[in-house]
Amino acid sequence: MTTTTWDADERGWFGGPEHGWGGRFMPEALVAALDELTVAWQDAMADPSFVAEFEAILRDYAGLPSPLYFAERLSDKVGARILLKREDLNHTGAHKIRNVLGQALLTKRMGKTRVIAETGAGQHGVASATAAAYFGLDCTVYMGAVDTRRQALNVARMNLLGAKVVPVESGSATLKDAINEALRDWVASVDHTAYLFGTAAGPHPFPSMVRDFTRGIGDEARAQCLEQYGALPDAIAACVGGGSNAIGLFTAFLEDEGVEIFGFEAGGEGVDTPRHAATIHAGQSGVLHGARTYVMQDEDGQTVESHSISAGLDYPGVGPQHAHLAATGRATYLPVTDDEAMQALALLSRTEGIIPAVESAHAVAGALRLAAERPGQTILVNLSGRGDKDMGTAIEYFGLGNPDEVTEEPVG
Amino acid sequence: MTVTSTRIAFEKAKADGRAALVGYLPAGFPDVAGGIDALRAMVEAGCDVIEVGLPYSDPVMDGPTIQAAAQQALEGGIRTTDVLRTVEAVAATGTPTVVMTYWNPVERYGVERFAADLASAGGAGLITPDLTPDSGPEWIAAADAHDLDKIFLVAPSSTDERIAMTTAACRGFVYATAVMGVTGARTTTSDLAGPLVARTRAATDLPVGVGLGVSNGDQAAEVASYADGVIVGSAFVRTLLDHPHDRAAGLRALAALTEDLAGGVRRA
Numbered sequence: 001m002t003t004t005t006w007d008a009d010e011r012g013w014f015g016g017p018e019h020g021w022g023g024r025f026m027p028e029a030l031v032a033a034l035d036e037l038t039v040a041w042q043d044a045m046a047d048p049s050f051v052a053e054f055e056a057i058l059r060d061y062a063g064l065p066s067p068l069y070f071a072e073r074l075s076d077k078v079g080a081r082i083l084l085k086r087e088d089l090n091h092t093g094a095h096k097i098r099n100v101l102g103q104a105l106l107t108k109r110m111g112k113t114r115v116i117a118e119t120g121a122g123q124h125g126v127a128s129a130t131a132a133a134y135f136g137l138d139c140t141v142y143m144g145a146v147d148t149r150r151q152a153l154n155v156a157r158m159n160l161l162g163a164k165v166v167p168v169e170s171g172s173a174t175l176k177d178a179i180n181e182a183l184r185d186w187v188a189s190v191d192h193t194a195y196l197f198g199t200a201a202g203p204h205p206f207p208s209m210v211r212d213f214t215r216g217i218g219d220e221a222r223a224q225c226l227e228q229y230g231a232l233p234d235a236i237a238a239c240v241g242g243g244s245n246a247i248g249l250f251t252a253f254l255e256d257e258g259v260e261i262f263g264f265e266a267g268g269e270g271v272d273t274p275r276h277a278a279t280i281h282a283g284q285s286g287v288l289h290g291a292r293t294y295v296m297q298d299e300d301g302q303t304v305e306s307h308s309i310s311a312g313l314d315y316p317g318v319g320p321q322h323a324h325l326a327a328t329g330r331a332t333y334l335p336v337t338d339d340e341a342m343q344a345l346a347l348l349s350r351t352e353g354i355i356p357a358v359e360s361a362h363a364v365a366g367a368l369r370l371a372a373e374r375p376g377q378t379i380l381v382n383l384s385g386r387g388d389k390d391m392g393t394a395i396e397y398f399g400l401g402n403p404d405e406v407t408e409e410p411v412g
Numbered sequence: 413m414t415v416t417s418t419r420i421a422f423e424k425a426k427a428d429g430r431a432a433l434v435g436y437l438p439a440g441f442p443d444v445a446g447g448i449d450a451l452r453a454m455v456e457a458g459c460d461v462i463e464v465g466l467p468y469s470d471p472v473m474d475g476p477t478i479q480a481a482a483q484q485a486l487e488g489g490i491r492t493t494d495v496l497r498t499v500e501a502v503a504a505t506g507t508p509t510v511v512m513t514y515w516n517p518v519e520r521y522g523v524e525r526f527a528a529d530l531a532s533a534g535g536a537g538l539i540t541p542d543l544t545p546d547s548g549p550e551w552i553a554a555a556d557a558h559d560l561d562k563i564f565l566v567a568p569s570s571t572d573e574r575i576a577m578t579t580a581a582c583r584g585f586v587y588a589t590a591v592m593g594v595t596g597a598r599t600t601t602s603d604l605a606g607p608l609v610a611r612t613r614a615a616t617d618l619p620v621g622v623g624l625g626v627s628n629g630d631q632a633a634e635v636a637s638y639a640d641g642v643i644v645g646s647a648f649v650r651t652l653l654d655h656p657h658d659r660a661a662g663l664r665a666l667a668a669l670t671e672d673l674a675g676g677v678r679r680a
Binding site for chain 1: 468469470471472473475476479483486491492515516517518519520521541542543544546547564565566567568569570571574578589592593
């Protein structure tokens with residue numbers, strides 16, 4: 001593992017404690033478990049046999065590396081070269097599988113027998129249930145009750161994979177409340193249970209550990225780009241909720257000064273309305289779920305309910321390394337509205353035959369905006385997940401699938 | 413207003429040959445005025461130290477009972493300034509009054525400003541369930557500047573090194589979370605509490621209060637046999653939740669529970 005100036009220090013601070021992003025704001029009861037996890041993760045990443053086993057599982061089971069695909073018809077349409085990192089082709093349909101296979105392999109190494117996870121859209125829950133089945137671990141997934149209803153198909157998938165799904169009714173009954181409930185479970189079960197954290201947020205070491213397990217996205221994409229096109233991209237783009245797919249892509253490019261880095265947050269119904277999840281754009285520094293980062297909060301420090309058409313981006317916090325990248329200017333974070341994301345989803349579907357997850361459609365929409373500003377440049381987009389799970393959203397948004405109507409010829 | 417350290421209350425109880433009774437309610441529950449009345453009733457019926465909870469949207473360590481009360485307070489529009497107003501009203505009784513709060517509301521209010529306003533309200537200090545001393549240098553500095561108690565938590569999973577580090581940073585008393593789990597009344601006692609108190613006592617001369625899901629006098633007596641303080645929260649909250657439409661009956665039940673618990677800490 002190489003250490004760069006972008007890494008956290010040993011206490012989990014990005015940019016040093018004087019800047020204060022990250023750290024560990026957690027109950028004392030969980031400190032021993034977080035210390036144990038930190039040591040286990042660092043030992044594992046320094047152990048060639050662990051790394052080799054992780055890479056073999058990713059290759060043989062998850063189908064990695066994912067391809068880097070030149071989206072030619074889309075590129076022609078927008079006037080820039082769009083490259084898609086096809087994480088949607090991974091087993092379980094998203095980048096999430098990298099993180100959970102890494103954390104579950106670590107769980108086995110630590111001798112624990114049960115995993116818990118939280119999930120918003122259900123992708124991390126499905127991936128966790130999958131990894132638990134693969135490794136023979138018991139699995140409980142906490143999911144906001146609002147999300148269990150809007151992602152019923154993923155609940156069924158988790159059940160089929162042998163996981164117990166617990167709907168969380170407290171608070172706003174979405175992802176942040178599922179995290180609270182999972183943390184409560186963990187306090188009481190920490191001796192035999194690992195918490196498979198779903199994004200690059202939370203207390204140290206989760207932001208750094210999740211980044212390590214997902215950084216293959218960028219490592220692969222960077223090498224593929226050089227090999228296939230002979231140069232690095234001019235810009236890279238990813239969607240940002242908690243920020244795991246984004247940090248997984250960004251990490252390989254942080255030292256490449258010629259590569260501009262863009263994260264696209266959920267602008268919901270508009271950042272000038274209360275209904276969005278653009279945490280870096282509109283949030284303030286605060287502490288949520290164990291780390292200091294940007295938080296959507298009111299003037300008393302109470303977390304404000306976020307909104308996005310995409311359950312996976314509907315989170316009022318963000319991973320602390322993103323806060324650091326934003327504060328230093330190394331990466332630029334911009335909001336994309338629900339409507340922009342859905343239009344991008346339709347355009348990618350019709351030009352390339354690829355239906356992206358609504359999360360990933362935010363990155364595509366952002367890339368389209370960049371393309372207009374950068375004609376002829378190469379923009380590498382992380383297509384973090386596939387859209388099967390979001391068909392309900394698409395049907396409702398576009399009014400699709402009425403069996404009594406003849407579908408119109410698609411435009412473009 | 414003179415700020416009274418919680419340690420004074422523990423020393424008085426010790427001089428009486430008993431443990432101290434520490435009672436918790438979130439501010440703004442059932443509303444700001446009702447919460448003040450309830451906390452005053454607990455003082456009159458025998459609580460030695462009062463914890464005023466600052467209701468928070470993401471209370472990781474709280475069980476469903478306390479979260480329900482905090483949620484009700486938040487829906488009622490409770491503000492941080494209302495919490496300080498509650499502290500002022502309760503501290504005016506002369507009973508040491510601390511705030512129990514998750515960290516973000518303090519950071520948002522401004523750490524130095526919060527310490528100053530808490531001290532001027534007569535508050536004795538803070539209990540910080542998600543802030544350990546190694547993550548809280550700013551709070552430690554502000555608390556020291558305003559002569560406030562810093563009550564950090566120790567847990568059964570704490571190493572001896574962390575207990576030493578934590579207790580060295582505490583002032584007032586040490587809060588021992590003697591079960592691995594969230595807050596809430598329990599019917600069975602923990603076998604983790606006694607050893608944790610013993611390990612904590614080996615590290616510090618400060619009094620050790622134990623939060624253990626105590627809900628009646630007999631349980632209080634049992635905990636008081638090995639701890640310097642018995643901390644009760646969920647049982648008080650439950651009593652008020654059980655009387656949603658009759659404030660007077662709720663206050664009577666609260667007083668009766670306090671008297672039972674106060675009797676418990678005296679017969680250990």
